[in-house]
Amino acid sequence: METLEQIKAxxxxxxxxxxxxxxxxxxxxxxxxxxxxxxxxxxxxxxxRDDAQLRLDYCSNVTGIDWPDKELTEKTKVKQxxxxxxxxxxxxxxxxxxxxxxxxxHLYSMELKHGPVVLRLRTENRADKTRLPSLTPxxxxxxxxxxxxxxxYGVIFDGxxxxxxxxxxxxxxxxxxxxxxxxxxxxxxxPTPHDEVLDAAKKxxxxxxxxxxxPEVKA
Amino acid sequence: MxxxxxxxxxxxxxxxxxxxxELYNWGRANSVWPLTFxxxxxxxxxxxxxxxRFDLARFGAEVFRPxxxxxxxxxxxxxxxxxxxxxxxRLYNQMPEPKYVIAMGACAISGGPFKQGYNVLKGVDRYIPxxxxxxxxxxxxxxxxxxxxxxxxxxLNQKLTGPDRPRHLNADVPGEFPxxxxxxxxxxxxxxxxxxxxxxxxx
Numbered sequence: 001m002e003t004l005e006q007i008k009a010x011x012x013x014x015x016x017x018x019x020x021x022x023x024x025x026x027x028x029x030x031x032x033x034x035x036x037x038x039x040x041x042x043x044x045x046x047x048x049r050d051d052a053q054l055r056l057d058y059c060s061n062v063t064g065i066d067w068p069d070k071e072l073t074e075k076t077k078v079k080q081x082x083x084x085x086x087x088x089x090x091x092x093x094x095x096x097x098x099x100x101x102x103x104x105x106h107l108y109s110m111e112l113k114h115g116p117v118v119l120r121l122r123t124e125n126r127a128d129k130t131r132l133p134s135l136t137p138x139x140x141x142x143x144x145x146x147x148x149x150x151x152x153y154g155v156i157f158d159g160x161x162x163x164x165x166x167x168x169x170x171x172x173x174x175x176x177x178x179x180x181x182x183x184x185x186x187x188x189x190x191p192t193p194h195d196e197v198l199d200a201a202k203k204x205x206x207x208x209x210x211x212x213x214x215p216e217v218k219a
Numbered sequence: 220m221x222x223x224x225x226x227x228x229x230x231x232x233x234x235x236x237x238x239x240x241e242l243y244n245w246g247r248a249n250s251v252w253p254l255t256f257x258x259x260x261x262x263x264x265x266x267x268x269x270x271x272r273f274d275l276a277r278f279g280a281e282v283f284r285p286x287x288x289x290x291x292x293x294x295x296x297x298x299x300x301x302x303x304x305x306x307x308x309r310l311y312n313q314m315p316e317p318k319y320v321i322a323m324g325a326c327a328i329s330g331g332p333f334k335q336g337y338n339v340l341k342g343v344d345r346y347i348p349x350x351x352x353x354x355x356x357x358x359x360x361x362x363x364x365x366x367x368x369x370x371x372x373x374x375l376n377q378k379l380t381g382p383d384r385p386r387h388l389n390a391d392v393p394g395e396f397p398x399x400x401x402x403x404x405x406x407x408x409x410x411x412x413x414x415x416x417x418x419x420x421x422x
Contacts, residue, residue, distance in 0.1 A: 186409050
């Protein structure tokens with residue numbers, strides 16, 4: 001199969017205004033992925049499916065990721081003159097990266113027996129602009145998985161034939177797989193709570209036994 | 220009531236004496252028909268219990284009824300999700316009295332390994348009264364047989380009259396329980412306080 005750089009170059013050649021990014025992956029598997037702007041997502045996916053050299057006719061997996069707002073810190077070394085002596089001082093630059101939702105597609109070719117190509121689409125933010133093009137018209141197998149991403153993350157897929165909740169009930173308003181989701185408080189009965197469960201259970205058990213303080217043994 | 224020694228002596232002579240209560244409970248205890256109703260892997264063990272090797276028929280409980288109208292026993296075999304909970308309560312309400320519930324496995328008792336999940340009910344006893352609980356994940360078929368025997372013992376000891384008679388003989392006690400509604404964030408109400416209160420834990 002072509003490398004991601006070759007695929008990127010050919011996509012940008014065939015669909016001129018489209019720009020792709022190749023996202024690095026620092027984990028040992030090193031599986032890199034193609035990041036596509038949401039507006040061009042459908043056209044690029046169609047190209048990947050129909051191109052004679054790629055023929056990525058099978059979408060094996062659709063999954064969602066929630067990226068909340070994150071403060072990025074960048075450390076740079078700056079030379080400063082202090083009291084006539086030149087010194088290197090570390091300068092910390094903080095930037096806020098606004099959060100977004102991401103949908104990842106894993107594409108394979110049954111015909112040419114190669115893959116995967118990992119395709120990523122990102123929404124503008126996590127609050128009101130969470131629309132992405134649906135790729136179900138291209139790969140029918142993505143239908144239920146896109147419904148699941150909608151159900152648990154709240155990504156709205158334009159062009160999906162039947163976008164409903166799939167695991168939770170219809171009247172449910174939250175998106176439980178988001179990082180800031182707060183689960184309903186039903187910790188009234190926790191016989192052996194620990195960690196976060198202990199914190200949640202404490203509200204229901206205001207009186208807490210104090211740990212026994214052992215008297216110090218004098219030598 | 221007839222004395223046990225006299226009754227025994229009479230039986231040796233071929234005279235059988237019993238009370239209506241004993242006859243009634245004997246009949247009920249030996250034909251507990253469960254509802255065909257499985258939610259997760261515990262249901263596989265329940266099926267195994269009803270097959271030839273474990274043979275639930277020895278206890279008269281092999282007639283799994285596909286309709287709640289004909290069932291006496293609901294074996295809650297598996298994880299009760301919040302989406303499923305209203306349906307479980309509705310099925311229970313549709314069963315005729317006298318009716319019993321076995322909570323089979325860790326999930327039905329407390330939510331089990333999924334207890335901290337956003338979508339799992341932390342024990343079916345929050346909405347319907349449970350008669351016998353079987354621990355295990357999943358419990359072996361023998362454990363289900365033991366639960367059926369425990370339930371039979373419970374049925375045999377129920378009184379026909381008196382203040383402690385069971386619910387189905389007491390017109391003042393309702394046999395139906397409110398069905399929870401799937402709300403915007405959780406089930407509403409999150410439990411039925413009339414039958415479930417959090418057990419007191421001393422810390």
